[in-house]
Amino acid sequence: MCGIVAYIGNKQAFPIVVKGLKRLEYRGYDSAGVALLDGQMRIYKQKGKVADLEAITEGQDTSGTIGMGHTRWATHGEPNNENAHPHVSQSGDLSIIHNGIIENYATLKEGLKLRGHSFNSDTDTEVLAHLIEDVMEHTGLPLADAVRSSLKQVVGAYAIVILSKHHPEHLIAARKGSPLVVGVGEDRGEFFFASDATPIVEYTNKVIYLKDGEIAIVEKNELTIKSIDNVIQVPYVQELELNLEQIEKGGYPHFMLKEIYEQPRSIYDSFRGRFDAQSGEIMMRSMEDYASRLKEIKRLILIGCGTSWHAGLVGEYLFEDLARVPVEVEYASEFRYRNPVLYPDDLIIAVSQSGETADSLAAMELAKRKGSSVFGVCNVVGSSIPRLSDAGAYTHAGPEIGVASTKAFTAQVTVLALMAVAMAKLRGTMTIKEITVFMKELEAIPAKIEKALLLNDMIVELAHKYKDAKNFLYLGRGYNFPVALEGALKLKEISYIHAEGYPAAEMKHGPIALIDEEMPVVVIATASEHYEKVVSNIQEVKARKGKVIAVVSEGNHGLDSLVDHVIEVPETIESLSPLINTIPLQLLSYHIAVMRGCNVDQPRNLAKSVTVE
Numbered sequence: 001m002c003g004i005v006a007y008i009g010n011k012q013a014f015p016i017v018v019k020g021l022k023r024l025e026y027r028g029y030d031s032a033g034v035a036l037l038d039g040q041m042r043i044y045k046q047k048g049k050v051a052d053l054e055a056i057t058e059g060q061d062t063s064g065t066i067g068m069g070h071t072r073w074a075t076h077g078e079p080n081n082e083n084a085h086p087h088v089s090q091s092g093d094l095s096i097i098h099n100g101i102i103e104n105y106a107t108l109k110e111g112l113k114l115r116g117h118s119f120n121s122d123t124d125t126e127v128l129a130h131l132i133e134d135v136m137e138h139t140g141l142p143l144a145d146a147v148r149s150s151l152k153q154v155v156g157a158y159a160i161v162i163l164s165k166h167h168p169e170h171l172i173a174a175r176k177g178s179p180l181v182v183g184v185g186e187d188r189g190e191f192f193f194a195s196d197a198t199p200i201v202e203y204t205n206k207v208i209y210l211k212d213g214e215i216a217i218v219e220k221n222e223l224t225i226k227s228i229d230n231v232i233q234v235p236y237v238q239e240l241e242l243n244l245e246q247i248e249k250g251g252y253p254h255f256m257l258k259e260i261y262e263q264p265r266s267i268y269d270s271f272r273g274r275f276d277a278q279s280g281e282i283m284m285r286s287m288e289d290y291a292s293r294l295k296e297i298k299r300l301i302l303i304g305c306g307t308s309w310h311a312g313l314v315g316e317y318l319f320e321d322l323a324r325v326p327v328e329v330e331y332a333s334e335f336r337y338r339n340p341v342l343y344p345d346d347l348i349i350a351v352s353q354s355g356e357t358a359d360s361l362a363a364m365e366l367a368k369r370k371g372s373s374v375f376g377v378c379n380v381v382g383s384s385i386p387r388l389s390d391a392g393a394y395t396h397a398g399p400e401i402g403v404a405s406t407k408a409f410t411a412q413v414t415v416l417a418l419m420a421v422a423m424a425k426l427r428g429t430m431t432i433k434e435i436t437v438f439m440k441e442l443e444a445i446p447a448k449i450e451k452a453l454l455l456n457d458m459i460v461e462l463a464h465k466y467k468d469a470k471n472f473l474y475l476g477r478g479y480n481f482p483v484a485l486e487g488a489l490k491l492k493e494i495s496y497i498h499a500e501g502y503p504a505a506e507m508k509h510g511p512i513a514l515i516d517e518e519m520p521v522v523v524i525a526t527a528s529e530h531y532e533k534v535v536s537n538i539q540e541v542k543a544r545k546g547k548v549i550a551v552v553s554e555g556n557h558g559l560d561s562l563v564d565h566v567i568e569v570p571e572t573i574e575s576l577s578p579l580i581n582t583i584p585l586q587l588l589s590y591h592i593a594v595m596r597g598c599n600v601d602q603p604r605n606l607a608k609s610v611t612v613e
């Protein structure tokens with residue numbers, strides 16, 4: 001979703017800002033723009049990619065040591081040059097970039113129109129630029145105070161950066177509900193601002209994560225952070241763990257492929273140091289600190305969006321199966337508006353890669369208001385979800401840049417599995433022997449994924465065969481029903497082929513009507529308690545001439561003569577099989593998308609981090 005980069009210091013801002021925008025491209029966007037301050041304010045903006053923006057700045061004056069840039073993911077107003085950020089005030093002296101939504105912008109706009117303001121775009125952001133200038137004119141307040149005063153009138157979410165022609169040594173930023181990170185540069189007075197740390201990491205590892213309701217003011221080389229009520233805040237400067245290598249492609253043609261191949265490592269990192277497979281001991285601080293509470297909880301509610309919701313569904317099987325606790329899995333966007341019935345002995349676990357998904361955050365806030373305990377399972381360290389959680393666990397998968405989530409999903413499932421076992425241990429629903437067997441299997445997963453990745457070449461061939469299909473169906477049962485959903489989501493996200501994931505037995509109640517010789521059906525048929533039932537479902541597909549691609553456990557040749565293609569993956573216990581079975585489905589979507597000429601890492605209309613509801 002919208003990306004923000006800004007720089008103030010002694011270097012030329014434009015190259016830093018443009019490079020930063022490229023680092024944020026993964027978030028998803030449809031136009032880009034920059035504002036540069038150098039005595040006067042120069043603004044360049046363009047529909048399309050950052051490369052299109054660079055093209056229009058060729059031969060133009062891009063000088064200035066203060067600058068800001070933006071990638072816009074359209075919410076209010078179509079993606080075009082007028083609606084691209086930065087937006088300017090009535091006089092054109094003040095410019096702003098914004099991530100978020102000003103919900104009361106229409107009312108504010110009407111008021112400003114009555115006072116003689118006219119607007120050039122359909123955006124909510126432009127209204128804020130006008131409002132700040134209007135406040136300055138009518139109250140005589142200095143810029144930073146006028147920003148604070150204006151923000152008090154705003155309902156909604158924002159991360160903003162503001163430059164003013166009349167304040168050549170100033171840069172002002174603020175956040176509420178949308179993320180903003182400040183990088184503290186090596187030179188005195190040098191600061192970087194960005195939606196996440198990826199554009200900052202090559203310049204400094206010292207960062208401040210702005211909190212909701214905070215305003216950062218850089219004035220004459222000094223950074224001050226204030227609350228919206230003008231109280232000076234003491235910034236907490238953190239050392240970034242991120243390094244440049246982690247956010248570059250490392251020889252792979254796409255981030256998505258790199259991240260698929262990183263999974264043996266990322267899964268290992270997500271469980272490393274968290275258990276001892278010999279003794280069955282589990283070392284998860286959140287579970288230890290909340291031990292007495294976790295023994296008592298009556299219900300678990302897992303919330304998330306997109307792929308994280310799918311990980312939550314795998315979690316449902318794990319927690320119910322292993323810890324014998326009732327589980328519900330909710331789309332955060334539905335849960336937050338449903339007036340759900342919650343009790344103090346409910347535990348909510350929000351699952352999120354980015355930790356910034358607006359609906360997930362709002363659902364957590366609701367649960368907290370209703371008195372439930374809220375945990376987070378999150379990948380991005382220091383993001384909003386862990387900050388809002390009572391406790392939780394990081395997935396430690398490392399930065400995920402490809403919009404289609406891969407390694408974050410398997411890391412989420414790994415962490416949920418560990419939490420489920422920890423809870424099972426606390427509640428006495430697994431014996432130490434059962435726990436050690438489970439952990440030994442988990443320890444073996446990275447090596448088995450290495451092996452599953454060797455399937456790449458045969459999956460390339462499959463992709464060739466099916467790249468022109470109009471529809472795909474994915475079927476799975478039990479633990480592998482969410483894997484079917486995830487396989488279908490991956491395919492539609494990046495290749496734009498319509499795909500549906502279904503519980504295999506439910507196929508009879510609808511999707512079976514779609515099956516003909518044109519329809520590829522991917523069936524997860526690895527060793528499980530319900531294997532025979534899955535085979536019956538395959539028979540039903542074959543009876544209607546569907547093309548079946550079956551994912552089976554290594555050495556199982558029982559389906560060779562029944563199905564069209566067999567993908568053999570290393571065997572593990574059913575409860576951990578989603579970690580392995582997901583891999584060939586990720587590879588299949590990836591190769592199909594590449595063969596169809598799609599932009600794999602930045603699929604159309606999608607955003608990596610959905611910071612608006």
Ligand code: G6P
Pocket residue numbers: 305306307308309351352353354355356357360403404405606607608609610
């Ligand atoms: C977007 C991303 C998905 C992600 C979902 C939830 O739609 O494109 O990959 O699964 O948001 O995001 P989260 O960061 O909360 O996991």
